[in-house]
Amino acid sequence: xxxxxxxxxxxxxxxxxxxxxxxxxxxxxxxxxxxxxxxxxxxxxxxxxxxxxxxxxxxxxxxxxxxxxxxxxxxxxxxxxxxxxxxxxxxxxxxxxxxxxxxxxxxxxxxxxxxxxxxxxxxxxxxxxxxxxxxxxxxxxxxxxxxxxxxxxxxxxxxxxxxxxxxxxxxxxxxxxxxxxxxxxxxxxxxxxxxxxxxxxxxxxxxxxxxxxxxxxxxxxxxxxxxxxxxxxxxxxxxxxxxxxxxxxxxxxxxxxxxxxxxxxxxxxxxxxxxxxxxxxxxxxxxxxxxxxxxxxxxxxxxxxxxxx
Numbered sequence: 068x069x070x071x072x073x074x075x076x077x078x079x080x081x082x083x084x085x086x087x088x089x090x091x092x093x094x095x096x097x098x099x100x101x102x103x104x105x106x107x108x109x110x111x112x113x114x115x116x117x118x119x120x121x122x123x124x125x126x127x128x129x130x131x132x133x134x135x136x137x138x139x140x141x142x143x144x145x146x147x148x149x150x151x152x153x154x155x156x157x158x159x160x161x162x163x164x165x166x167x168x169x170x171x172x173x174x175x176x177x178x179x180x181x182x183x184x185x186x187x188x189x190x191x192x193x194x195x196x197x198x199x200x201x202x203x204x205x206x207x208x209x210x211x212x213x214x215x216x217x218x219x220x221x222x223x224x225x226x227x228x229x230x231x232x233x234x235x236x237x238x239x240x241x242x243x244x245x246x247x248x249x250x251x252x253x254x255x256x257x258x259x260x261x262x263x264x265x266x267x268x269x270x271x272x273x274x275x276x277x278x279x280x281x282x283x284x285x286x287x288x289x290x291x292x293x294x295x296x297x298x299x300x301x302x303x304x305x306x307x308x309x310x311x312x313x314x315x316x317x318x319x320x321x322x323x324x325x326x327x328x329x330x331x332x333x334x335x336x337x338x339x340x341x342x343x344x345x346x347x348x349x350x351x352x353x354x355x356x357x358x359x360x361x362x363x364x365x366x367x368x369x370x371x372x373x374x375x376x
Contacts, residue, residue: 073114080107081119082144085129085137160191161347167212169196170291171334174311183354190347208339209348215333226336226352228359232328233267233306236321241301249324251275258303259285262294267306267331274329310362
């Protein structure tokens with residue numbers, strides 16, 4: 068059997084009057100007259116059969132019964148407020164358009180978005196992968212995530228996320244074809260796998276074999292994900308890392324060949340406008356930065372120097 072409650076208007080009047088301890092101020096807050104507040108309070112007192120306020124001229128003070136009732140009524144209205152706010156958020160999602168470098172979008176960000184959606188169901192993330200500025204034109208993008216050197220071409224960099232340290236790696240099957248212990252000089256003769264350009268391998272050779280032009284050889288793929296797949300399939304040697312290649316490394320589909328690594332780039336986030344008025348963008352960036360910091364604490368992968376190891 069449903070229990071009877073006093074009129075909601077009377078409880079609302081009591082909540083405002085008990086908080087302000089002033090009927091006139093409560094009336095202004097609720098947009099009613101002073102007499103309307105007095106009538107609602109009297110109606111609630113009649114319903115409860117107790118006095119809720121002690122009147123002292125123009126002042127009102129809570130009675131002991133009123134002081135007992137006040138926190139419970141406040142808690143009840145807070146629950147009602149949160150329930151209504153939750154429904155509003157769930158029916159009026161705040162959209163954010165995020166463009167990310169393709170490998171970052173598919174290998175790092177997309178698997179983590181479910182965590183963000185669980186924490187912020189009121190925000191809708193629309194994720195697209197994009198490589199160059201042309202793909203972003205007219206797309207109403209709010210946040211761009213890309214390599215630091217490329218992001219400078221698009222927008223002002225908001226935050227650095229995490230660095231990418233590359234090291235030579237290959238598939239176990241490819242490693243078996245290399246006799247003995249791998250030496251730096253061996254890379255002059257191994258098939259190299261490049262992503263988008265030959266820049267990273269050129270930098271690696273300039274640090275380790277500066278007189279070599281072997282970086283000019285090998286297979287070039289249009290994006291990082293294709294290059295990682297090619298290396299895992301045994302096509303050659305690739306500059307892998309512990310973040311984007313995490314699955315391949317942990318599952319043994321790529322093995323590290325040398326202990327040293329090289330700073331390749333930073334992934335950074337940028338905004339296309341003033342996001343101070345867009346709370347959803349700020350919430351997303353704060354979450355992204357927090358998750359990225361955790362990523363930097365990951366342990367480095369072990370390396371395997373020979374096919375017999």
